[in-house]
Amino acid sequence: MEHQLGLPVLYTFRRCPYAMRARLAIVAAGLKVEVRELVLRAKPAHMLEISPKGTVPVLWLTDGTVIDESLDVMRWAVRQNFPADWLALNSEQQQQCDEWIALLDGEFKRNLDRYKYPHRYHVKTDTENYTCDPLVHRDACEKILVNWNAVLEKQGPYLFGGQPSFADYAILPFVRQFRIADEAWFDAAPGYSALKQWLAAFLESPLLEQAMVKYNPWQPGDTPLTFPG
Ligand SMILES: N[C@@H](CCC(=O)N[C@@H](CS)C(=O)NCC(=O)O)C(=O)O
Numbered sequence: 755m756e757h758q759l760g761l762p763v764l765y766t767f768r769r770c771p772y773a774m775r776a777r778l779a780i781v782a783a784g785l786k787v788e789v790r791e792l793v794l795r796a797k798p799a800h801m802l803e804i805s806p807k808g809t810v811p812v813l814w815l816t817d818g819t820v821i822d823e824s825l826d827v828m829r830w831a832v833r834q835n836f837p838a839d840w841l842a843l844n845s846e847q848q849q850q851c852d853e854w855i856a857l858l859d860g861e862f863k864r865n866l867d868r869y870k871y872p873h874r875y876h877v878k879t880d881t882e883n884y885t886c887d888p889l890v891h892r893d894a895c896e897k898i899l900v901n902w903n904a905v906l907e908k909q910g911p912y913l914f915g916g917q918p919s920f921a922d923y924a925i926l927p928f929v930r931q932f933r934i935a936d937e938a939w940f941d942a943a944p945g946y947s948a949l950k951q952w953l954a955a956f957l958e959s960p961l962l963e964q965a966m967v968k969y970n971p972w973q974p975g976d977t978p979l980t981f982p983g
Contacts, residue, residue, distance in 0.1 A: 755800045757816045758978045763788045764827075765801045765812040766981075768968060770794075771927035776811040776827035777965040778923045781982055782837035787813070789981035790972035798972065825855065828920060841917040851921040854913070857898060858925050865894040866928065870935045895932055896943075902929075903946035910948050911955065926956045 757763060764780070764787040766773040780787060792798055797808055805812045805822040813821040813830065821827050836842065843851055868875050868891035875886035902925070905913055913921045933940040933953060941950075956962055964982050972979075 755974075757788065757814075759788045759980065760816065761786055761788045761980065762816060763790060763814040764981060765790045765792055765798065765805075765810055765814075767792055767794055767810045768966065770810050771931050772809070772824035773811040774927040774965060775924050776813070776824045776831070777981065778927070778961060779828035779831035779837075779920075781961055781964045782840065782923065783831040783835040784837070785831055785834055786980050786982065788978045789969055791969035793971050796971075798974070800974070825924065828924060832920065839917060841912075841914050841919040843914065843919055843921075847914055847919075851913075851919070851924075854902075854921055855924050858928055862895055862898050862928060865891040865898075866932055866935070867891075869895060870931070892935075896946075899929065899932070899946055899949055903949035906948035906952050911952060922952075922956075926953065929953050930957065 764776070766777060766789060768774075768791060790798065790801070792801065792810065794810075801810075801812055802808055804814055804820045807822065809822065811822070811824055811827050813827045815821070821830055832840070841847075868886050869888045872886040872888040872891070875884075877884040902913065909915050912918045913925070929949070930953065967981075967983055969979060969981070
């Protein structure tokens with residue numbers, strides 16, 4: 755397997771919020787990669803060869819380095835070319851950013867999965883009978899969102915003020931997913947209007963549009979395609 759275009763290769767899945775944050779950073783940094791869209795139930799053998807844990811995104815650099823954590827792909831992208839309109843975080847902001855992302859990737863994601871797919875978490879054995887209630891988990895996510903809303907209300911429109919940053923784009927794909935789980939409920943829910951505006955601006959942004967362009971699933975032998983196209 756080669757880098758036919760002389761570009762890093764990105765294995766990605768359009769709807770995955772982790773892959774989305776990687777693509778957002780790649781677009782924002784003005785970089786180009788060779789894109790290989792996949793379906794999760796049929797991961798390409800080459801991807802599994804270079805990253806056996808089998809999650810997307812996976813970035814395969816031209817020197818053979820493999821980056822298979824979404825935040826590391828974001829870090830790689832901004833190191834190549836820091837996006838012109840992003841805020842460079844000072845050390846205090848960086849610490850806050852890391853804390854928020856840990857909360858998001860941990861507690862928020864854990865509750866989001868249970869809100870979206872409660873049936874996956876029911877347990878029925880001889881000794882246990884647990885029914886996962888999606889609304890309990892929606893509430894838990896909401897509590898976290900209310901905190902970000904307070905931050906945005908105080909110093910928005912972005913998490914660190916007037917300019918977007920790494921934190922916004924690492925977090926927003928997951929807030930988008932939270933809304934998608936029940937759009938009518940989210941849009942009608944009272945409160946957290948600063949957060950809703952933050953999300954709405956993201957949903958309408960050319961950056962997201964570019965990051966969400968559709969590609970057919972890749973197969974070995976296909977003509978290589980670039981992202982952004
Ligand atoms: N910690 C990883 C998580 C990535 C992840 O879990 N991606 C999901 C898709 S959203 C995945 O590839 N899951 C494998 C599967 O469902 O087979 C990262 O940040 O890149």
